[in-house]
Amino acid sequence: MITTGPWTRAADAAGLLQDGQALPTVFARMSARALEHDALNLGQGFPDDAPPDAVAEAAIAAIRQGRNQYPPGPGDAVLREAIAAHQAQWYGLQWDPASEVLVTTGATEALAATVLALVEPGDEVITLEPFYDQYAAIIALAGGVHRTVPLTSSTDPDTGDLVLDVSAGALREAFSERTRLVLVNTPHNPTGRMLSPEVLAAIVEEAERHDALIATDEVYEHLTFGAPHRPIAALPGAQDRTISISSAGKTFSVTGWKIGWVTASPELVTAITGAKQWLTYSSGAPFQPAVAAGLALPASAFEELAADLRGRRDLLTDGLREIGFRVSLADAGYFTVADAGPLGEPDADALAERLPTEAGVVAIPLSAFYRDGRAGEASAYLRLAFCKSRETIERALEQLDAWAAPRR
Secondary structure, eight states: OOOOOHHHHHHHHTTOEETTEEOOOHHHHHHHHHHHHTOEEOSSOOOSOOOOHHHHHHHHHHHHTTOOSOOOTTOOHHHHHHHHHHHHHHHOOOOOTTTSEEEESHHHHHHHHHHHHHOOTTOEEEEEESOOTHHHHHHHHTTOEEEEEEOEEEEOTTTOOEEEEOOHHHHHHHOOTTEEEEEEESSOTTTOOOOOHHHHHHHHHHHHHTTOEEEEEOTTTTOBSSSOOOOGGGSTTTGGGEEEEEESTTTTTOTTTOOEEEEOOHHHHHHHHHHHTTTTSOOOTTHHHHHHHHHTSOHHHHHHHHHHHHHHHHHHHHHHHHHTOEEEOOSBSSEEEEEOGGGTOOOHHHHHHHHHHHTSEEOEEGGGGSGGGOOGGGTTEEEEEOOSOHHHHHHHHHHHHHHHGGGO
């Protein structure tokens, strides 16, 4: 007899099953549509860029030096030391690389191990909504109760742009005596929003008041286009209760390397290691010293990476405006959000399914980042990636312009 296990029950609770079968993620489905129709893929957030030369050459050197077997479970010492040095240099945060830094298989594993280690059945976990789709699944697997705080939509009266924001008051109201963990994603995926100092302060204050932990997803920390990223752990009183999570994939355009990390107090790192050691134990041996080399690059190298990406953000955002979309100008990250409502397309789910054949372009409906796909006022919104080559973005805009012409 086939019986269901914890994952099946959790996936069902998170809406990830249909007739008992696992549903492919929207990213896998839409990337398959891109291949099927030879469409330009602005859906999945993997860049067209090569990593910085110093990072790539360090990986090649590590392979040739024979660093191809299991690295230590907590991570290669050279990478843990580089992570600690990076946190001190950029944010003034002091971490012991031996006891307060853990290397993981990407930020995804770091998030999973954190939630599985620290959340008990019935504990409440707060996230923003929309949210990176892993959050709902891993909270359900841990038996947690997912509480969300929705971002609101408005129109900038001067530019006509879409403005996405979150209320500090709404965040405060989401806390309760059962809150165990607040999962904070800033810079935010899918919207590119950076949370304001007021919102970050409210999270810390409420976490202290309710004796809750904070886990942060900071994978876009260096890809900011205005104000620099400020981690929650750097706020007064926050470091001891915060698990800071990031990775190399987005910053250095090496999403396939899957090298992430956790910085937290020794007690929290020990608990998270207890879950992580049964997930992958270790991974990416030659990539770990390469990422260490990347983290040691001068600040100017990070600024150049962000400036180049900002140019492509502007190229996509300006083009979408001209076509007739209402757009949100991303503060950071890989993505812009575009409202197709002004083009007579109120259902982004249906539109995303049609665009590969009608326009030769793949995008992701924002509803994919909402529980049960119920996006409400965001039902007409698409997420499009600008971490692609300028040629790809320009071709996509030309094809979208031709598609939209009869609708204007």
